[in-house]
Amino acid sequence: MSSVQFDHVTVIKKSNVYFGGACISHTVQFEDGTKKTLGVILPTEQPLTFETHVPERMEIISGECRVKIADSAESELFRAGQSFYVPGNSMFHIEADEVLDYVCHLEG
Amino acid sequence: MSSVQFDHVTVIKKSNVYFGGACISHTVQFEDGTKKTLGVILPTEQPLTFETHVPERMEIISGECRVKIADSAESELFRAGQSFYVPGNSMFHIEADEVLDYVCHLEG
Numbered sequence: 001m002s003s004v005q006f007d008h009v010t011v012i013k014k015s016n017v018y019f020g021g022a023c024i025s026h027t028v029q030f031e032d033g034t035k036k037t038l039g040v041i042l043p044t045e046q047p048l049t050f051e052t053h054v055p056e057r058m059e060i061i062s063g064e065c066r067v068k069i070a071d072s073a074e075s076e077l078f079r080a081g082q083s084f085y086v087p088g089n090s091m092f093h094i095e096a097d098e099v100l101d102y103v104c105h106l107e108g
Numbered sequence: 109m110s111s112v113q114f115d116h117v118t119v120i121k122k123s124n125v126y127f128g129g130a131c132i133s134h135t136v137q138f139e140d141g142t143k144k145t146l147g148v149i150l151p152t153e154q155p156l157t158f159e160t161h162v163p164e165r166m167e168i169i170s171g172e173c174r175v176k177i178a179d180s181a182e183s184e185l186f187r188a189g190q191s192f193y194v195p196g197n198s199m200f201h202i203e204a205d206e207v208l209d210y211v212c213h214l215e216g
Contacts, residue, residue, distance in 0.1 A: 021150040
């Protein structure tokens with residue numbers, strides 16, 4: 001069960017903006033030196049494509065989205081409380097049906 | 109001189125979304141119990157109107173915006189590093205010329 005908040009963290013004030021604002025995130029740094037991004041994806045008419053460098057776990061905090069990972073044929077629905085995994089040096093396509101809050105765990 | 113980050117804070121994972129995503133913020137809680145919001149305002153064709161309850165100081169982290177406070181006749185331009193103050197139980201109109209990162213200091 002994920003907490004509703006991150007405690008004892010550092011937050012970078014400047015946001016990361018993708019696709020003209022359809023995806024906005026803030027970088028969160030933890031005491032052990034690891035980083036995650038906390039973000040929002042807005043509903044879009046076309047899926048957004050993100051490339052990964054390190055492996056990522058995308059945890060859905062609220063909302064729901066359809067996701068295709070790499071070149072999989074089928075999209076899968078993910079809802080609040082669920083996560084999906086994307087390998088490093090890969091990509092995923094994501095389409096939010098409503099405002100989506102997520103945490104991106106950089107697993108590399 | 110404002111820091112680029114907040115240290116030793118709590119961040120609420122779920123965002124606050126206004127105007128269909130034209131303004132998105134996250135609530136940040138400090139060790140002394142005070143709260144601020146860290147957010148982004150996207151460029152819009154019309155100014156966005158926000159009502160205040162407690163007095164607020166809006167600090168511009170990056171970008172620039174035109175602001176009219178309450179029923180002032182003139183709008184004023186604010187840039188990164190500047191702040192504007194809004195009384196409690198009042199309102200302001202804000203229009204971002206580019207992606208705007210801000211911190212809202214709740215002064216009440």
